[in-house]
Amino acid sequence: MPSQPLTIGPHTVQPPVVLAPMAGITNAPFRTLCREFSGGKGLFVSEMITTRALVERNEKTMQLIHFDATEKPRSIQLYGVDPATVGKAVRMIAEEDLADHIDLNFGCPVPKVTRKGGGSALPYKRPLLRAILKEAVSGAGGLPVTMKMRKGIDDDHITFLDAGRIAVEEGVTAIALHGRTAAQHYGGTADWDAIARLKEHVPEIPVLGNGDIWSAADAVRMMDETGCDGVVVGRGCLGRPWLFGDLVAAFEGTGAPQAPTLREVSEVMLRHATLLGEWIGDESRGVIDFRKHVAWYLKGFAVGSEMRKRLAITSSLAELEDGLGELDLDQDWPAGADGPRGRTSGNNRVVLPDGWLKDPYDCAGVGEEAELDTSGG
Numbered sequence: 001m002p003s004q005p006l007t008i009g010p011h012t013v014q015p016p017v018v019l020a021p022m023a024g025i026t027n028a029p030f031r032t033l034c035r036e037f038s039g040g041k042g043l044f045v046s047e048m049i050t051t052r053a054l055v056e057r058n059e060k061t062m063q064l065i066h067f068d069a070t071e072k073p074r075s076i077q078l079y080g081v082d083p084a085t086v087g088k089a090v091r092m093i094a095e096e097d098l099a100d101h102i103d104l105n106f107g108c109p110v111p112k113v114t115r116k117g118g119g120s121a122l123p124y125k126r127p128l129l130r131a132i133l134k135e136a137v138s139g140a141g142g143l144p145v146t147m148k149m150r151k152g153i154d155d156d157h158i159t160f161l162d163a164g165r166i167a168v169e170e171g172v173t174a175i176a177l178h179g180r181t182a183a184q185h186y187g188g189t190a191d192w193d194a195i196a197r198l199k200e201h202v203p204e205i206p207v208l209g210n211g212d213i214w215s216a217a218d219a220v221r222m223m224d225e226t227g228c229d230g231v232v233v234g235r236g237c238l239g240r241p242w243l244f245g246d247l248v249a250a251f252e253g254t255g256a257p258q259a260p261t262l263r264e265v266s267e268v269m270l271r272h273a274t275l276l277g278e279w280i281g282d283e284s285r286g287v288i289d290f291r292k293h294v295a296w297y298l299k300g301f302a303v304g305s306e307m308r309k310r311l312a313i314t315s316s317l318a319e320l321e322d323g324l325g326e327l328d329l330d331q332d333w334p335a336g337a338d339g340p341r342g343r344t345s346g347n348n349r350v351v352l353p354d355g356w357l358k359d360p361y362d363c364a365g366v367g368e369e370a371e372l373d374t375s376g377g
Contacts, residue, residue, distance in 0.1 A: 239296025
């Protein structure tokens, strides 16, 4: 399916495929892997960066915003609750040339974020959303500002159409919609009809769809069914950075690459762990950070529970390589390896500030103290 290019400010994203920001996942090493498989095509967004931590130049945060010299455009996702702090962070990025594109997080459903009124809780407060977008766009200079959001807090508090209209009015360049509420977290099925409704509601700017893209065919189908301008891929690429190669092939109409064997998967695993060690500056810490990826990479393969456990507690590249070498590496890609990956929990109570839902226009009590002071995972 040849596609139209996605335009985000001065940047053309072709094919229209974006790596979703994921805490503890989409650091520089993982973005490098995804970009290599895509041939450098697409847009790859950083982990969530909190505006307070950025303004205060937190050491961990400053590492998280480091981009490889080959990353173009450089894309940062910001989280913030206080308009003034968001404005400071955006101006810092623009003035110090820290990135080429800024995405704002209004979609995170985790309690540490929503309990302070951030992430997927924030669009319910329409004036606060407007104030943050106004500060971000005005402070960005020539940098495009986009936003990622969910349908709403729950089925009784749907916000995506109002939020989309506010975004257009405040000069946001594009919107990504995850077709779930915050209460759904990652459970159930993403509502692609909501993506189509948002596209009809804000035809002035690109709308990107997110949710339940587990394969390149899913991405093509989403665009066909919703009319959205691009796709955002999150959990579908966990343990599958080569999915971006599949996506490029599908959108360019060149035919699907052959699925990897376990031998090829193991080579990617070792490269991923090596890149993490180089990025962190410590091989052991890199391998330890890689542990969470093991189950995703090995999903569906005949490995055995004991070996899975062993590989998930390795602490050196040699140990990881030795363990992988004991597997039957000639296994073809298993039929059961496609489909949902990562978190699948749903129907959770959304943790919100006291009285948050009483009045969507009362934003009293939300300020700088509500900002998080750490970034990423």
